[in-house]
Structure formats: structure tokens, C-alpha cells
Amino acid sequence: MKYLIQRILFYVFTAWAAITLNFFIPRMIPGDPVKALLSRFQGQMSSDAIESLYILFGLDKDKSLWQQYLDYWVQLFHGDLGLSFTAFPSPVSEVISDALPWTLGLVGVTTIISFFLGTGLGVLAGWRRGSWVDGLLPATTFLSSVPYFWLGLLAIFLLAGPDSFFPSSGGYEPGLVPAWDQYFIPSALQHSLLPALTILISSVSGWILSMRNMMVTVSAEDYITVAHAKGLSDRRVALSYAARNALLPNVSGFALSLGFIVGGTLLVEIVFSYPGLGFLLFRAVTAKDYPLMQGIFLVITISVLVANLIADIAYLLLDPRTRKEG
Amino acid sequence: MTIPTSSVEQVIPGQGAMAQPDPARPAKAKRQRFRFIANKKAFTGVVVLGLYILFAIIGPWVAPYDPDARSEDLVQPPSGAHWLGTTHLGQDVLSQILDGTRTVMVVGLAAGAMATILSVLIGVTAGYLGGGWDDSLSALSNVFLVIPALPLIIIVTAAAPSGGAVLVALIIGFTSWAWNARVLRAQTLSLRRRDYIEASRANGEKTWRIILFEILPNLTAIIASGFVGTVIFAVTSEITLAFIGIGADSGWNWGTILFWAQSQQALAQGAWWWFVPAGLAIAFLGTALSLINFGIDEFVSPRLRSAGKTKVKTASGRTVRMRVGFTPVLSNSSAPHTHAKPIPAVTTAAATPVLKKEGSQ
Amino acid sequence: MTGDPILEIKNLNVDYGLGDQAVHAVRDVNLTLHRGEVLGLAGESGSGKSTLAYGLTRLLAPPGVISGGEVIYHSPDHGTYDVLGLDDKGLRDFRWAETAIVFQGAMNSLNPVHKISTQLTDVLEAHEPKMSAHARNARAREMLKLVGIAADRMDAYPHQLSGGMRQRVMIGMALILQPQVVIMDEPTTALDVVMQRQILGQLIELRERLGFSVIFITHDLSLLVEFSDRIAIMYGGRIVEEAPAGALYKDSLHPYSAGLLGSFPALRGPRRELTGIPGSPPDLKGMPTGCSFHPRCPKVFDPCADNIPVLGPPSTPDGSTRTVACWLHPVVTA
Numbered sequence A: 001m002k003y004l005i006q007r008i009l010f011y012v013f014t015a016w017a018a019i020t021l022n023f024f025i026p027r028m029i030p031g032d033p034v035k036a037l038l039s040r041f042q043g044q045m046s047s048d049a050i051e052s053l054y055i056l057f058g059l060d061k062d063k064s065l066w067q068q069y070l071d072y073w074v075q076l077f078h079g080d081l082g083l084s085f086t087a088f089p090s091p092v093s094e095v096i097s098d099a100l101p102w103t104l105g106l107v108g109v110t111t112i113i114s115f116f117l118g119t120g121l122g123v124l125a126g127w128r129r130g131s132w133v134d135g136l137l138p139a140t141t142f143l144s145s146v147p148y149f150w151l152g153l154l155a156i157f158l159l160a161g162p163d164s165f166f167p168s169s170g171g172y173e174p175g176l177v178p179a180w181d182q183y184f185i186p187s188a189l190q191h192s193l194l195p196a197l198t199i200l201i202s203s204v205s206g207w208i209l210s211m212r213n214m215m216v217t218v219s220a221e222d223y224i225t226v227a228h229a230k231g232l233s234d235r236r237v238a239l240s241y242a243a244r245n246a247l248l249p250n251v252s253g254f255a256l257s258l259g260f261i262v263g264g265t266l267l268v269e270i271v272f273s274y275p276g277l278g279f280l281l282f283r284a285v286t287a288k289d290y291p292l293m294q295g296i297f298l299v300i301t302i303s304v305l306v307a308n309l310i311a312d313i314a315y316l317l318l319d320p321r322t323r324k325e326g
Numbered sequence B: 001m002t003i004p005t006s007s008v009e010q011v012i013p014g015q016g017a018m019a020q021p022d023p024a025r026p027a028k029a030k031r032q033r034f035r036f037i038a039n040k041k042a043f044t045g046v047v048v049l050g051l052y053i054l055f056a057i058i059g060p061w062v063a064p065y066d067p068d069a070r071s072e073d074l075v076q077p078p079s080g081a082h083w084l085g086t087t088h089l090g091q092d093v094l095s096q097i098l099d100g101t102r103t104v105m106v107v108g109l110a111a112g113a114m115a116t117i118l119s120v121l122i123g124v125t126a127g128y129l130g131g132g133w134d135d136s137l138s139a140l141s142n143v144f145l146v147i148p149a150l151p152l153i154i155i156v157t158a159a160a161p162s163g164g165a166v167l168v169a170l171i172i173g174f175t176s177w178a179w180n181a182r183v184l185r186a187q188t189l190s191l192r193r194r195d196y197i198e199a200s201r202a203n204g205e206k207t208w209r210i211i212l213f214e215i216l217p218n219l220t221a222i223i224a225s226g227f228v229g230t231v232i233f234a235v236t237s238e239i240t241l242a243f244i245g246i247g248a249d250s251g252w253n254w255g256t257i258l259f260w261a262q263s264q265q266a267l268a269q270g271a272w273w274w275f276v277p278a279g280l281a282i283a284f285l286g287t288a289l290s291l292i293n294f295g296i297d298e299f300v301s302p303r304l305r306s307a308g309k310t311k312v313k314t315a316s317g318r319t320v321r322m323r324v325g326f327t328p329v330l331s332n333s334s335a336p337h338t339h340a341k342p343i344p345a346v347t348t349a350a351a352t353p354v355l356k357k358e359g360s361q
Numbered sequence C: 001m002t003g004d005p006i007l008e009i010k011n012l013n014v015d016y017g018l019g020d021q022a023v024h025a026v027r028d029v030n031l032t033l034h035r036g037e038v039l040g041l042a043g044e045s046g047s048g049k050s051t052l053a054y055g056l057t058r059l060l061a062p063p064g065v066i067s068g069g070e071v072i073y074h075s076p077d078h079g080t081y082d083v084l085g086l087d088d089k090g091l092r093d094f095r096w097a098e099t100a101i102v103f104q105g106a107m108n109s110l111n112p113v114h115k116i117s118t119q120l121t122d123v124l125e126a127h128e129p130k131m132s133a134h135a136r137n138a139r140a141r142e143m144l145k146l147v148g149i150a151a152d153r154m155d156a157y158p159h160q161l162s163g164g165m166r167q168r169v170m171i172g173m174a175l176i177l178q179p180q181v182v183i184m185d186e187p188t189t190a191l192d193v194v195m196q197r198q199i200l201g202q203l204i205e206l207r208e209r210l211g212f213s214v215i216f217i218t219h220d221l222s223l224l225v226e227f228s229d230r231i232a233i234m235y236g237g238r239i240v241e242e243a244p245a246g247a248l249y250k251d252s253l254h255p256y257s258a259g260l261l262g263s264f265p266a267l268r269g270p271r272r273e274l275t276g277i278p279g280s281p282p283d284l285k286g287m288p289t290g291c292s293f294h295p296r297c298p299k300v301f302d303p304c305a306d307n308i309p310v311l312g313p314p315s316t317p318d319g320s321t322r323t324v325a326c327w328l329h330p331v332v333t334a
């Protein structure tokens, strides 16, 4: 329990750091671009909305930095991330909450599948060294060196097209209305197949490799020799003794590399014009929609922190040594 | 992005004992440093990396065209005149790639160097000084580790006044040191407990001398592997930024090519030559760097090596893979084997052997 | 005390590596373990004791290979067979049921992520599949009691136990299938002296009760003199002397055994000077010619440097019960 509380405190601290970064970064932008954007939409904005953007970007030069910081926090607690310029006049929070489920569905699910698949293959590669899985390693190294988005481009070029089963862009058939029904769900699944495959292929090799290396390292531990000496079946030694222990560093590695992985996977959305946060971020960057960029960064960071916490809980359940001493 | 997979990087505090380099290393390190190149993977990686560096230097000169020059040949497939075809403006793709190599390599290496310096400063300080220093520096690295790097880089570069390659390198370097700092901290911590370091400290050796002459030399492999890993990350990030249109005004790089290819419908036009070469250039560079890192890994923990003879012929005439838990019995054994055949009870006296070697009477 | 042979190691050779790069860590070892006997195996660290123990059970990790010899096991129920000739399945059945091992690194012998009970019962699951879960648990409990651990520790994880307790768990685990042979590789080195003696005392008592044989490996000859019936001394991968414990203690024939005995204070009887052995153990890659001990031997003489002495019965009055490999005591050929 103490371990978990420590972790939670750390994530709260990290969230604070990220939010503070998010407070300072826009203040580096010379005031003009935001002011320019503001003046473009001047007539159409409520004074509340303008006020909120002033707070987000520190345009109000009369206030002290500290006062600005406090205002910023107050505003965040009201869930107010400002107005998006690209999706004017929708608030950023609304635009993001439309995109978030798509990203969670695509990136979240494929990342988890990739982790389990890669870990499984890594167990095989590490246990049966010199088997066919080892032969896979060079290919996976090559694939993991390719940027995810380029693999996406290639996938579209090779597999998608006007008469292909795989749609080349979007999250669902144009004309459908997002709903949990028999028209929308299959279409959404069909649209996510190719991006999911892209993410899977480029991310799985990392897990294979790290799990393989952990298996090799763990195989030399005394308790593995003991397990063999006990005459246990190969399966039991491999899974219950070697893999079970090799999994631990891989799970903490999973938590730590989420921050890396998420970046790459978001890019895949761009290539496929997938209606998630990554594509949104791309549009925000192109249009210099600063409030949207800031909001997306915050939401992605918080999601990664939550995912980290979940991975920590998994670790806690897997490793008795982190539980309360008995 | 690349998931850091190096085993050296798998040193998790508390489990550090598993991946520590051989304690006998200090003495041997020098001699073995040269053997690293003898590793097939590392050698291949170094050669390919060398080619890239060569093209980073001579690329803009050997490029057949000015990468910006437009021509009449719009979106032409590869031909004698344009080996890698042309863009929507009739620009030569090969020239763009050659010209872009310099930016890519400079940004990658500069960001890698910067991140490495930061990680050594922070990781070694945290590991060596311990206490409050360690707590705060570790927390700092962990914060940088869990905050998603690419989105952070994107919002910082987007906010910065039109950057240029140097700024991009700085930002990437500044955001990607944390993983290596963490690994270095763990290693330093375990090195610090070694006898010879403890002895130096007891002798009143100056802290900076110990760090410089006793700790750092033993961290070389890890620092090198961290550097290579960061270069991979930096190259990918830089290209990604260019691909989404950030820093596109700072000259050609492979990401810029992909940016134009994507935005000008290269896919729909079937213009594979426009985006395939740039991707392959990234992929081969990344693979070369990964190979170098595998080489370093296997050099630090020989156990990971998959090379070498793993199959042996056993007494029963079959070929088996060497594996943990079932030691093979070689076929060239001197004594005749009696497999599971009942053997008459032997008395102690009869079992007393006489050696067949040169010394037997 | 001693009965028929139960385990006969014949001409066992174990290498690390293959071909030219092979390091010969165990050479031409011949040893016989009798039913109910405690056979001690001593020698400086690096002399090949562990390699011998792991080699004969085929537990050596790569690059270890067995390059020759036989390990004949006389099973009370299944006849006589060569352990080195068993296939994987045969080897799995043989392991733990016939020969159990308590390892050198007993601290790390337990899987950190499973409860003690799981690790005790999975042996039963593997070897006695017909046993009910309830019976397995009862058995595990009984073994813990046997080695003096309260049954409520069944659900503990290894990190919750002290070093001594982990060691006891391992001994209990080794006895759970009532094997004929228990090999103990420096089982107590990590423990303090009091704990060592206590655990060993328990073990010997158990042996008398359950009737298994023990190969007891240590670099600490004093323990062996106290607890074993016969002692074999290893040097540079070879057995250099083998004798009943008392005889070896009173009257060691090989200068290396004498040196080892001189390295620790006498337990009982007259005090003698602590001498130790000057020099360092041989490098396996560059073994000295002749008697591999000759560069360090205080009694080295003419034949030693060129000819390998043969292990065999010496011409002493008690010669029929012991063997030695030293030119000071030429072998009597019958």
C-alpha cells in the first residue's frame, strides 16, 4: 500500500509539473499570434471566452505572474481549456472529448495487444534460443526503426485504395452517425484495422526484444536451475518460473515507455486522418490553434499518467515484494 | 517512437543486480573495448553509420540538382535523369534526400550529444551523491520520463518563434535525457558500492577525481548505448516534426519530403518514389544504430549473445540445442556408454580407476 | 553404516565450452556414494566441486557440457541405469525423486514471486500427479515441520523469510519426495556458524531417520570432518584424495589435504598451527603439467612436474579403505 501511495503522489507531482509547463510554454510565444487570432474572432466571442484565453496565454500584462498562475489553476478546475480556433466556436474541452474515445480505442487497445503479443513471442524467443522466433528478430529490428507514420503511408499505398477492403482514411463511413448500432460499429472497426495493424507491427518488436533479453537474463537465476532440478515440466519452468519473473521488469518498462510509444502512435492517426487526438493535434499545429494544442498536451499527459498508474497496480499485483511486508 | 529495449537500460533499481556488468570488468575493459567492433552486428552498424556520416558531409555537393529547383518533369517516376523521380514541382527527390542527410545527422547527433551530457550530469550525480540529491534528481528524471515526449516537443517547437534546426535539436535534447539518466543512476549506485571505489573514498580521494577516473570509465558502454539510443529517438522525432509541418522552413530533411508527399497526394497518385526512399533512409539509419546498440549490449552482458555454437552432437547421436537445465552429453566421450542397461553390482575396489594419461606408471 | 553403492561416478569429465575453447573443469572423476552414507567433497573455491555436482545431474547451464563418463544410479525400484544416458523425460522423472539438490546460492533458490507452499507442492504435482491437492498441502506442511518451520509460514513469500529459514525450506523441499540421494552444495555458507551447525545437525538426524545418502560439498573441511563418513578432496578438477573422515583428519596423505586441514583451527584435540596453502588455485586454461598441485606443493620432488599421479589405494596399513593421487604414495596395483 505504501508503494501505491508513493506512486500516486509521484503522479500527482508529475501532473502538477506538466500543468505548470503548460502554463509557461504559451508565455514564451510572443503575444502577437494569439492576439492576432483573438482579434480575428473578436466580434464572435463572448467576453467570458476572451477572458479565458487571456488567462491561458498570459495576455493580461497587468497581473503578476503568480496571480496569472492562480487564475490558470482556477480555470482548469472548471474544466475550461479555452476556445478552439479551428473548431470555432467550440470549447477545446468539447473538441477533445469528441476525439478522445477514438484514440483510447485505437492507441489504447493496440498498445495493450502489442504488449501482450510481443511479451508472448519474447518468452518464446528467450526460452527457445535459436528457434524461429530468433529468426524474426532482424526483421523486427528493421520494422521498429521505421517511423510509425511512414509504415502507415506504406500500408495505405499497398493495401488501401478505392476498391480495397481497407479504407484509407477516416474513422467510419462518411454519412454514418456515431452510435452503438449495427451500421456504425462494423464500419468503425473496419476503419481502425489498418492503423491498428500499423501500430502493432511497428511497436511489437520492442516488446519481443526486451522480453527475450529478460528471459535470457532470468534463465541464469538460481531458482530456474532449482526448477529444472525439481523435474518440473518445461512449460511450468518456462512460464511459472522464468516468464513470470521476466515479466516484472517488462511491466515497469511498459509504464516507463508509454510516454515514448504514445507519441509515435498519435502520428499514425495523422496518416489515416483518424478522428483521434493525434490528428486533432496535427490540425491544431497546422492552424496554429494554440489553445487546442495546449489542451491536447494536457489530456494526453493525464491519460499517460493514468495508464502508468494502472501499470503500477499491475506490477503491485505481480510482485509480492512490493506488497506490504508480512 | 522507438521503445528503448536495451538490456542495459533494463536496470531497474532494486533489481539492478541482474544486469550489472561483470565485476571483473575494470581491469579487462581496455582490452575488450576493441573487441566490440569484432561483433558482427556492431560492425555492420558502424559501417552503415559511417556511410550516412559521409553523405551528411558530401551530400549537398554530390546532389545532382538543387533540391529546390523546379522543372517541367512533374511527379515523374525514377529515370536516368532523376534516379528517384521528381515531386509535384519537378524537384529531384534524390537531391532532396542527399541534401537532407546533413540536417538529419546534425540534428540527431547534436540532440544525442546534448541529451547524453545532461543524462551523465544528472544520472551520475544522483547515483553518486545519493540522499536528497538523488531523490530530487530521480524525481526530475521520472517526471520527464512519463510526460509524453513527442507531444511536449510539438507544443514547445510550435510555441517557439520560427526555430531552425538548432532549436529543434536543443528541444529534443532537452526532453530526451531522462531514460539514460535513470540507467546511469542505477549503474553508478552499484559501482559506488564496489570495494575499490569505497577504498578511494576512504583514502580521501576528491569526489570529482573518483567520478572522472573511476566511475565514468566503467560507464562507457552504457553512456555509448544511451547516446546511440537518443540519436535514434532524435532522428525520428525531428523527422516526425518536419512531417507534421514544424520546422519545415529550416531546409530539407527527410521529414519535409514526406510532408510534401503526404500533402500533395503522393499516395493517391501512386508516386511511391516520393515517399519510399525517405522512409528507407530513416529505417536503415535506425537499424544501423540499433545494431550498434545490440553490439554494445552483447558486449556488456555476453549472455544475450545469440551467436556462437549452440547446437552440439550428443552421445545418442542426435543434435540438440544447448539450453539451461539439460546439459548435453557429448558424443566424443572417452568412456563407452552403457545406456540404462542394467549393470552388475560393482565393488568399491573394482571401481577404483587407473588413469589412462601419460603419468600412469 | 554404509551399504551398497547407490551412485557411481565413473570417469566423469565436464567442460565449459566446446572444441578448442573448452575449459576442462572436471577431469576423470571417479566417486562412489553408498547407501546411507554422507560423502564430503572439499576443495578450494574454483576446484570444480559445483561443476561436478551440477554435471552429474546435468544441470549445468551453457556453455557447460559433459564430455565423457558415466553416472550409474542404482535405483532400489527401477534397476540400474546411467543418468547421462537418460532422455529428457527420464531425466525429469529421475530428478528430485531420486536425487535432490540443495544449491550453493540457496538465498536465490526460491522463486521470489510464488508462495513457499506453491513451490513445495509443484514438485508433488509434477512427480505424483495422482495426489490430491489436500494431500499435497498436508505433505508440504509436514516437510516444513520436519525442518523446524511453523506451518503458518506456508503462505509466506521467500522475501519474508530469513536466510536460515529459506535454507531450511530448501532442505525440506529436497526431502519432500524422499529421494535416495541429496546433494548439498555449500548449503550453509551464507549463514552464521551457529545456524550452520544447527541446520547440519538437523540434517544428519533426518538422514538417520529417513535413510538417504548425502553428497556434502563445502570448502570448509572442518564441517566435513564433523559431519561426514568419507571425504573426497578435489583440486583443479580432479579428486586427489578420498578417505574415511577420521582417517583423513588424523592422517592425510596428500599434501593438499594436509594444507586444507591446516587452514582451519582444530575442532578438538591438540591445537595446531594455522598454515594455509601458499599460492593460488590453478588456472584451468593453463593447467600445470604432471601433478597439478606441484607449483604449490611443499613436498614436490622429481616425478611430480612431468607425470600425473594416479588415484589409487596407497600402501599404508589402512590402504584398502582409501585412495590418493600423489607420487609420495604410489598406487599398489593388485
Ligand SMILES: Nc1ncnc2c1ncn2[C@@H]1O[C@H](COP(=O)(O)OP(=O)(O)O)[C@@H](O)[C@H]1O
Binding pocket: C016, C023, C025, C043, C044, C045, C046, C047, C048, C049, C050, C051, C052, C062, C063, C064, C284
Ligand atoms: N560458465 C563457465 N565458463 C567457464 N568456466 C567456468 C564457468 N563456470 C565455472 N567455471 C570454472 O570452473 C571451475 C570450477 O568452478 P566451480 O565448480 O564453481 O568450483 P567450486 O564449486 O569448487 O568453487 C572454476 O575454475 C571456474 O572458473
Ligand code: SF4
Binding pocket: C254, C255, C256, C291, C292, C293, C294, C295, C297, C298, C299, C300, C301, C304, C309, C325, C326, C327, C328
Ligand atoms: S605428486 Fe608431488 S607435487 Fe603432487 S602432491 Fe604429491 S608430492 Fe606434491
Ligand SMILES: [Mg+2]
Binding pocket: C046, C049, C050, C051, C104, C185, C186
Ligand atoms: Mg561451488
